[in-house]
Amino acid sequence: MAFISVKNLRKVYKIGNEKVYALKKIDLDIERGEICCILGTSGSGKSTLLNMLAGLEKPTRGDIFINGTNVAKLSEKKLARFRQENTGFIFQSYNLISQFNALENVGMPLMFKGMPRSKRDKISAKMLKLVGLGSRMKHRPNQMSGGQQQRVGIARAFVAKPNVVFADEPTGNLDTKTTDEVMRLMVRMCRKYNITLILVTHDLEIAGYSDRIVHIIDGEITSIEKNESVYSPEDDEKKESGPDNNTENSEVSEQ
């Protein structure tokens, strides 16, 4: 079985007496380490699919296996444990906690796991350096730009070394230049830790960063195309090749 396996998935909303089929019948396999983009217009059901993959919504019918666990059948408590161990989440509107600084925001998943503060601060600090925010650790979200906030969000999603990261329109609130930076960062992190990334977007440009693009229209998968000209972090290294080519650890230039 593939790392993520969606079988015969259906989601029906009842609005009054009318049934609305958000997802009709979805079958999808995603391999470990793959960057998979779910592409569709608004109302196509792409977000619903993501929500169900992440266990935020229960499907009407069908199964979702992630790493052998049927997410659709987990209880609330087991789901919390499953999220702690397997998933990271990147939001369109960043969703950082406003009274926490960057370091504390990144450490949240570790805190929920019950990791002591000193240990998680160390890991979070390392993560923040990795996303190029080594000098912004004590900043609150409202003291940072959108791009910086989303990088904190990315650090938070990857800090617990999950198996899969879900990203829901991660660049929806960012300008083109920042979008590019953020996307490269996400791809680099996934490749570095061999983490599966499921990316939901309506933007074909962003889809270009993924290995595979799943087109979804009206709750059905219409086509799955392999992306041949996929971006890889090595491209950056070739372009910026110089005496020090460890871009991963140096701070990414900020806007």
Place this chain on the structure above:
Amino acid sequence: MKIYDMLIICLRNLWRRKGRTLLTVIGVVIGSCAVIVMISLGLGMNKAMDSMLSSWGDLTAVTIFNGNGSGMMFVTDDSHYSGNSNKEKPPLNDDALEMLKNIDHVSYVIPKITLSNEMVTLCSGRSDRYRLGWGEIYGVDFSMLEKMGYEIEEGAIPNEHNYKESIIYGNEITYNFRDTKKHGNASMTAKQQLPDGSFTKPFVEPVGGDFKIGINNTKKPNEDGSYPYGGRGYEYKLTGAAVLKQDPNWETPYSIFIDIDLAKEIIESYNRLNGVKKAKAPEYSQVKIVCENIDSVDAVQKAVEDMGFTASSMAQVRSQMQGELGVIQMILGGLAAISLLVAAISITNTMIMSIYERTREIGIMKVLGCFIGNIRLLFLMEAGMIGLLGGIIGTIISYIISFIMNTFAGSAFAQILGFGGDGGEVSIIPIWLVLLALGFSTVIGLISGYYPANRAVKISALEAIKNE
């Protein structure tokens, strides 16, 4: 999630909305203040009542008044006096005394014999010039005087060889001696303070003076209604030994004490002289049973009554008064409880508002893998913290209020509450009350937070990923 982390988050959240937290805390402060102050007033009342009762008599004592024996009848309020008059009362004699001593939790018993004015005449001076007009003569065990709580004002307790030759006076009774050679006001002295601070002297010398108890012949009254007394074998010569201080119960000032054995002899002589045929062993007119502590009084009294005696104790009065006070305290406590209830509702309100504000935050926490149990605990903690904080501040303010009441308004309050302002504390806050108040306000907080916390738990994780 570690408790420490939750505590930090909880404190931060409270701090984030300082103004609102403060207002809610003030509600709890007022509520807990009201409860503490009201209970402290109740405790103050109880204490005032106890000190008032103990000024009336020993709280650990059960007293048996002998209704059918010799001596005077005591007229007592029924509520103080639990009589079982249907029963044949056993004689209150030495055998009975022995039985009373053997009741559990009895420390000691103090018997008393009363010699009425009808039985004997007490006089002093040449040819019995000074005669006691009115006053009770009690036979008591001189060795028990100290245990009875009597203190000496002048003179000394006689040593045991002189018990039968000694007489002890209360500090007022000596003014009841009259001069039989004079008439009208000249035959009496009244106790008055002289300009130099000393008091007028009575006719007799209570310490060192000679006295005589003569047994009355009641068969042949004199023309003026008094009885002839004394004569060979019916006279007892005594020396004044001491004057007792006035005791708080006002038992001593108008009492005269002789040794109990002498009193028994006198009764026997009286019976002989007056031909009382069915003379039995002398009975005590009163027995005071002192219990080990205040809590055993009820049991001892019950045992005494089961033996057929009529007994009374302050414990009865106390429990009755406590019942009355209890009603007042319940009303006060009820008022205080209402303010605490209002505070509880305001905690719930605050928490619900806080949850509305933090819907997104709760959703994010869920998506990031926070256990719902932790979320519930987080909100319960916040509510409990508001309660505890209110309790702590409330306790501090209560101490201040209590201090002010005790210092400035003590006597005024005491008068309002019906206990004479004796300068005692009106409001008492013992440590258990503080702990109780803190615990209670915290629990109130937790209870108030329970519903909002469950609401928070039910918030869907989807809320978090809805885009603004």
